[in-house]
Amino acid sequence: MNRKFLFILMLLINFPHFCQYNGKDFSLGAYGFYTTSASIFLNPNASDIVLRNSSFDIEDIFNPGVDIRFRVSEPLILGLSVEYMNITETVPNLNVFLGGSIVTIDVEDGFKLIPIEFTAYYLLPFSTVGFKFLMGGGLGYYNGEFIRKIGDADLTSVQEENAIGIHVSVSMDYLPINNVAVRFQMKFRDPQFTVTSQYNQTEVEYQGHIIILPEESFDTKINVDGITFMLGAAFQF
Numbered sequence: 001m002n003r004k005f006l007f008i009l010m011l012l013i014n015f016p017h018f019c020q021y022n023g024k025d026f027s028l029g030a031y032g033f034y035t036t037s038a039s040i041f042l043n044p045n046a047s048d049i050v051l052r053n054s055s056f057d058i059e060d061i062f063n064p065g066v067d068i069r070f071r072v073s074e075p076l077i078l079g080l081s082v083e084y085m086n087i088t089e090t091v092p093n094l095n096v097f098l099g100g101s102i103v104t105i106d107v108e109d110g111f112k113l114i115p116i117e118f119t120a121y122y123l124l125p126f127s128t129v130g131f132k133f134l135m136g137g138g139l140g141y142y143n144g145e146f147i148r149k150i151g152d153a154d155l156t157s158v159q160e161e162n163a164i165g166i167h168v169s170v171s172m173d174y175l176p177i178n179n180v181a182v183r184f185q186m187k188f189r190d191p192q193f194t195v196t197s198q199y200n201q202t203e204v205e206y207q208g209h210i211i212i213l214p215e216e217s218f219d220t221k222i223n224v225d226g227i228t229f230m231l232g233a234a235f236q237f
């Protein structure tokens with residue numbers, strides 16, 4: 001019994017050495033991000049609730065990002081990350097007057113988004129020298145715009161509604177060599193913003209026909225509501 005007690009006591013005495021961030025205060029990382037899905041609402045101001053809540057989804061979103069982290073104390077780490085998302089898909093989303101009737105044509109729709117997120121991480125006590133497990137949460141600032149391309153016409157942003165939201169994450173660092181970590185993270189967030197856009201021209205050629213585009217501006221709501229996964233490497237110094 002005394003031997004077991006001494007063994008547990010020695011583990012507790014040396015516990016901080018296994019949990020510390022290997023003596024480094026900063027890390028700088030570059031990552032690839034994968035977000036499962038995002039929703040785009042083309043008629044967010046419609047009086048009809050069905051039309052207002054109708055959306056089309058964009059799935060499998062890949063984008064790059066970087067972050068910097070600073071160890072404030074033994075268990076607390078603060079981080080600042082920046083990403084760049086830019087994705088479009090060809091979908092039948094536009095109704096136009098063509099050949100004497102109203103038809104739905106394919107356009108290239110999507111969005112651009114720059115998430116800037118501040119996160120506080122807590123180093124979990126069962127971390128070891130080679131594996132660091134963290135839980136985190138914080139605030140994000142999201143700046144984005146709606147993208148639509150049809151022929152040689154596209155959109156200009158008239159007004160952007162920047163969003164602020166919260167996020168939570170879990171992550172793991174694997175340190176195969178000193179000062180370098182392979183980092184995996186799973187993040188839950190729900191940024192949502194509305195953009196007012198306008199076509200940059202009123203006429204466009206489509207399959208040999210001239211299509212008249214509306215001159216007035218219109219609103220689009222974008223909601224990046226999928227789970228985000230991150231994989232990359234970080235250098236600690």
